Amino acid sequence: MKRKLIFLIIALGIVAQFGLLSTIIIRRELTLRSGEICRFETAPVDPFDAFRGQYVQLSYTAFSSGVLSDRSFTANTWCYLLLTTDTNGYQIVSSITDSKPTSGTFIRTRVRYSYEDHIEKPTPDNKYHREPTGKWKVHLNLPFDRYYMPEKLAPQAETAYREANRAARREKQAVARVRIWRGMVVIEDIEIDGKPIREVIQAERIIKP
Template identity: 30%
Template sequence: MSVMIRLLIIAAGMTALLALMVINQANARAGGTEIRLAMEPVDPRDLLLGHYVELVTPLQRLETAQLQGGSEHVFAQGDRIWVGLESDADGSFRAVSVHPSPRSGTYIEGRVRHAGYVRDEPGQWLTVHYNIERYFASPEAALELEALRNESRLRLIVSLGGSGSAVIRGLEIDGEDHLDRLF
């Protein structure tokens, strides 16, 4: 087989892999369970990653003693966890349980970044990463979104897959949905 044919086969394979990744992302956004998360202010700056808005939600800091199933397990850095969710009166979702494996109901899958204890308090304090912590935008849009987030006028719209995997679907600004489009 000639070198040119080998290169064409490799290029076709790489193109097919990229197309599969885009299709999987589009399906995750369109077909998952939609939840909305409140956000908290934070000030990020990273010269290497470009312009983005750091998204901090109440789900990222968990006190296991306050959650169902939290006192039954000891979590360590790097552990995969599934956090059970319930909707509040305003439509934002909050953590109600934490488990080392998926359960029935509405759950989001995360990975423990830090696990620790507070002296004389039961349970653990966990910092959890869900892969929805950054929203990339143009420099102007990122600054505007940060201001809206700091004024509590912004909520995150997330699509949850059947396994609890999370994908950012868009943002809710002053009660109006702004969904991201891949195509």
């Protein structure tokens, strides 16, 4: 009896091992197959932080300076970002809420921290003082801030990504093409001037062998 019970526990554990891995895969596959295609404009990142292992650290203009909200959010809690499209065709955040939206495209993510937003206003004696704007800035732990690449391609990808995001030039546009389905986001590719990052690297290899 005891032996059977232990065997049952082991069998359930094995099911859990396969179950967890399968769930991760199935949800992402469904997102990649049925999700809505969205594009996020990327933002520059600190070059020394760009690589931790074999991935490109991504940052987005829509989130990099925090998302404005009417209220504060507790760190580590889940929130939902309702998205809309700007005039350039990139996704931006229209609102942030703690309850699941019933319609529209949204992302489920965790709050890193939030703080009261302030604005600096000039005083008569030529100094500045900070005044609250009545809004809150919410910083997020985005679930799509890493793009994994093989060891050989990673340094070139980092250079291409950084070049495209160099604030002074901004000649090229780096964009993350993602799929969103029921709050889940999966990165499809990174595009530089509309071309997949791998193609850009290959082309640069041919020009500069």
